Amino acid sequence: LQRRHTLEALRSPQVDLSAPTACDADPMLVRAAMHHGEPLNHDCPVCESPRLALLRHAFGHQLGQYSGRIRTLDELEEMEHQFGEFHV
Incomplete structure (x- = not known):
């Protein structure tokens, strides 16, 4: 529920929340994606990073x-x- 609330807050104009704060991927998952992930042709839906990968x-x-x-x-x-x- 907390994650859902954070994502909703990110899209709300009343709340000042930066995208990197909302994008909370586990560091181990990020490292795995960097080394073993298949690059995707679209940006992260949360932080809009172009380095989105599929594991x-x-x-x-x-x-x-x-x-x-x-x-x-x-x-x-x-x-x-x-x-x-x-x-x-």
Whole structure:
């Protein structure tokens, strides 16, 4: 609820809130995006940074130790044939 309130405040003309304050991505997530993310062609919807990236995490019991790791689209397509059901 607090995050929703912050995002609503960012769009409200009555509240003086800077976009970088509202954009609160976890530092580990930001680092992962810098090194493993797939660059996107649009800006961040919160802070309007042009450095928006997509991360894909794969989860599933059948993935074992590989569950929760970041995967590229090519890796996910390959995993589709090797493993049973998993979620991205």
